[in-house]
Amino acid sequence: MNFLVLHGVNLNMFGHRDKKQYGTATFAQINTAIENLAMELGVGVEIFQSNHEGEMVERIHAALAENFSGILINAGAWTHYSYAIADALAILSVPIVEIHMSNVHAREDFRHKSVLSNVARGSIAGFGVESYLLGLRAAISLAS
Secondary structure: OEEEEEEOOOHHHOOOOOHHHHOOOOHHHHHHHHHHHHHHHOOEEEEEEOOOHHHHHHHHHHHOOOOOOEEEEEOHHHHHOOHHHHHHHHHOOOOEEEEEOOOHHHOOHHHHOOOOOOOOOEEEEOOOHHHHHHHHHHHHHHHO
């Protein structure tokens, strides 16, 4: 089984962003934790990050022709308004797990709405780096 992990806008700045919301783990440390868990669980992961919405949509389109068992996505701010990303994800037939490091439901009102939730099998929020690891475990379970 292989999984695609998508990081959206500004997420390459983890470790530098609001540490109260996102903790101190860097983007590289988060990716290493994902890769280590994947290796431990015997699955493959490919990790992609972009600050450009069109690039993210193109990567999702490319995933259609690839042999992924599931998708994990933390779209960052795009979560709340990118119908383009939601529409691209809706084309896929594999399980999609929505990830958030912070508890978006305990934050500003605009963060309470996700336009991706309709295409995701589930959402995990508020557990910091562990959100990604729980998401990978969930995606594996859904794909099995």
